[in-house]
Amino acid sequence: MVILGINAYHGDASAAIVVDGELVAAAEEERFTRIKHTAGFPAHAVRYCLKAAGVTIREVDHIAIPRNPRARLIRKLLYAVKLPKFALERVRALGRFGRIKEALAQALDVDPKEIRATFHRVEHHIAHLASSFFVSPFERAALLSLDGLGDFASGMWGLGESNRIRVWGSVPFPHSVGMYYTAVTQFLGFWKYGDEYKVMGLAAYGEPEFMDEFRQMLRVKDGMGYEMDLRYFRHHIEGPTMTWEEGEPQLGQLFSDEFVRRFGDPHPPRTPVGRREENLAATLQARLEEVVLHQINTLYRLVAEKTKQPTKALAYAGGVAFNCVANGKIFDATPFEQLYIQPAAGDAGLAIGAAFYVWHQVLGQPRRFVMEHAYWGPSFSDAEIRQALERHGLTYRQLDREALTQETAKRIAEGKVVGWFQGRMEWGPRALGNRSIVVDPRRPEMKDILNKRVKHREPFRPFAPSVLEEYLSEYYEGSHPSPFMLLAYKVRPEKRSEIPAPTHVDGTGRVQTVSKETNPLYWRLINEFRRLTGVPVVLNTSFNENEPIVCTPDEAINCFLRTHMNVLAIGSFLVERAYKER
Numbered sequence: 001m002v003i004l005g006i007n008a009y010h011g012d013a014s015a016a017i018v019v020d021g022e023l024v025a026a027a028e029e030e031r032f033t034r035i036k037h038t039a040g041f042p043a044h045a046v047r048y049c050l051k052a053a054g055v056t057i058r059e060v061d062h063i064a065i066p067r068n069p070r071a072r073l074i075r076k077l078l079y080a081v082k083l084p085k086f087a088l089e090r091v092r093a094l095g096r097f098g099r100i101k102e103a104l105a106q107a108l109d110v111d112p113k114e115i116r117a118t119f120h121r122v123e124h125h126i127a128h129l130a131s132s133f134f135v136s137p138f139e140r141a142a143l144l145s146l147d148g149l150g151d152f153a154s155g156m157w158g159l160g161e162s163n164r165i166r167v168w169g170s171v172p173f174p175h176s177v178g179m180y181y182t183a184v185t186q187f188l189g190f191w192k193y194g195d196e197y198k199v200m201g202l203a204a205y206g207e208p209e210f211m212d213e214f215r216q217m218l219r220v221k222d223g224m225g226y227e228m229d230l231r232y233f234r235h236h237i238e239g240p241t242m243t244w245e246e247g248e249p250q251l252g253q254l255f256s257d258e259f260v261r262r263f264g265d266p267h268p269p270r271t272p273v274g275r276r277e278e279n280l281a282a283t284l285q286a287r288l289e290e291v292v293l294h295q296i297n298t299l300y301r302l303v304a305e306k307t308k309q310p311t312k313a314l315a316y317a318g319g320v321a322f323n324c325v326a327n328g329k330i331f332d333a334t335p336f337e338q339l340y341i342q343p344a345a346g347d348a349g350l351a352i353g354a355a356f357y358v359w360h361q362v363l364g365q366p367r368r369f370v371m372e373h374a375y376w377g378p379s380f381s382d383a384e385i386r387q388a389l390e391r392h393g394l395t396y397r398q399l400d401r402e403a404l405t406q407e408t409a410k411r412i413a414e415g416k417v418v419g420w421f422q423g424r425m426e427w428g429p430r431a432l433g434n435r436s437i438v439v440d441p442r443r444p445e446m447k448d449i450l451n452k453r454v455k456h457r458e459p460f461r462p463f464a465p466s467v468l469e470e471y472l473s474e475y476y477e478g479s480h481p482s483p484f485m486l487l488a489y490k491v492r493p494e495k496r497s498e499i500p501a502p503t504h505v506d507g508t509g510r511v512q513t514v515s516k517e518t519n520p521l522y523w524r525l526i527n528e529f530r531r532l533t534g535v536p537v538v539l540n541t542s543f544n545e546n547e548p549i550v551c552t553p554d555e556a557i558n559c560f561l562r563t564h565m566n567v568l569a570i571g572s573f574l575v576e577r578a579y580k581e582r
């Protein structure tokens, strides 16, 4: 039984393929088009998934689309009457979704009649809930989804039991925790789709000076609900519009004139931030944490009251679930003791959610799959990698695993910038040791070197650590593994001077715990570094330069050459270059 999940005509377009209840492949379209957060139809990702599963579209039994135009229809119609622009957008969206079979046939160059699969519509937030619970290790869990907007809702909650999800409630447009965060992100000068994580990094520098206003701006209601003070926003007037000229999604302005009256002129993009921006970011983050943790605590009580059987497990999804600073506080601030967030917690993950929803909830199949790692993307053989190296005229050495990890670890310890390209590409926005740039965490100057040579990021943004799972609690004030880099923990005070480069200004790190079982090669690299230096941590940043994470060997080599890294460990090959500081 083959199920293809397709997240189309939305930011982070993606595809995933599930065969007999097991995930076989999943990828974001952006990795192929090379445009961040690509929206539109994920033609490349679909072709990759079919190829990885060794099937053609004729052999696909079910196609799962994480969008249901009928969800909240009455509310949509009411808005359509009030907002003509929004009505027009609805008509366009319906048109696009009505032709999805044709778009698929065109992408695969087949006659639409050859696609015999049954099409299923899965509501956006149900797909989010499914994307986490159905691939989690939990038999029973509380479920929560929080994002900007999807199918006219911004949040949903319920209970997962075995192969069933029960939805208990949702928050309809225009109220949205995600849009609250995006609005302030825009005001602070970050207008690109997906820039919210930059503001999360900035928050650590400020004080939450404006809590009174922000508590008014985003309020919690009795039970699980929340609402915005709409005077500060304009999406309810303009309509929730997203466009994607040439693939890159863009949102219209979300903050209102009232917001400007209260906080002053918006911060101009690409200019240094000041104290006001730091404090606004800190307040934004502090209020988000209050609301999210309140929601999670309320959900815990709700499960206990409704079922008389509490659960300590939470499966969490949606764009807000990328807020690793809030996530890192869940264990201390709520009764939950187990947390699962899938690596593509945002809208890319909908492809997986919709596919597993069909397998379990529609077809009634039992659970059997747990997503324990994020390596669901394309991989390349040594023969393909060698050809790429030769095309670029590079000198290389071929090494066995032991020599490769030993030599690479040595270069890292020497302060070199190392590109590490191995195995299957990661699913989700974080590089987790297969498409990573790895450097020495002990050297405080590495942050500036990375920024100058490769990343060109705003100086306030932190870099993240990968730590051997076995040493997590020795270095960080947290014991719950974080395999997908979705939890920020405090670095133990006595260890802060040991690993300054991936430690943020507030003494935290957005940790990836590396397990010997799920990524033995990366584990071995860090372990070799530990043997050399005594430190079981490396700094891990994504293998890219202001672009989507590299997918192919050619992209990795181009990035390596362009950005003046010193070492490229790609497949079993090691490439080294002398580089002098300019």
Ligand SMILES: [Fe+2]
Residues within 6 Å of the ligand: 124, 128, 147, 148, 149, 150, 318, 319, 346, 347
């Ligand atoms: Fe979403």
